[in-house]
Amino acid sequence: MDIRVAKFHIGQVVRHRVHPFRGVIIDVDPVYGNTEEWYEAIPESLRPSRDQPFYHLLAESGETTYTAYVSEQNLLAEDDPRPLSHPSLGDFFDTVEGGLYVNRTRRTH
Template structure:
């Protein structure tokens, strides 16, 4: 496995480059670590490389909140400062002075 540095960190708010959703990173895999079935469900013309970090997000769009698994190449930093509505955010993160979100101490490893 090639050593890679993740571009985004736990607690960082990101948005998808192609699809209308955003979320907060709560875990990072250094490379693809999901099922082949999940991988093959992505249309071949937009299927990202497995050889990059993948991020677990507490995601949301205009209609719902959910968990997403997204490749680094498909994410960008979200600097909108809009609050996240996903109800799980407050279960995993504490808001710090200045508004930054940090994992709750009992969950940090």
């Protein structure tokens, strides 16, 4: 399996190439890492290759917020400057700087 370098990064706002949602990346898998059932549920004609980065997103579409798992081929960099309103943003990020969400600082004792 040929592993590629991720095109997008944690804290970056992206949008789906086909479906009407946008979100912020909270994690990246270098290749497909979800269940076989999830993968098989995607119609074969739309099923992405497993050997590309997959992104975990805090996603929103209209009035709905959720988490999403999306292949790199289905994401585009978002140029909409509006901030996201996902209720879990504060669990992952402290601020937004230059359009990028900045990771929460973890304190240890």
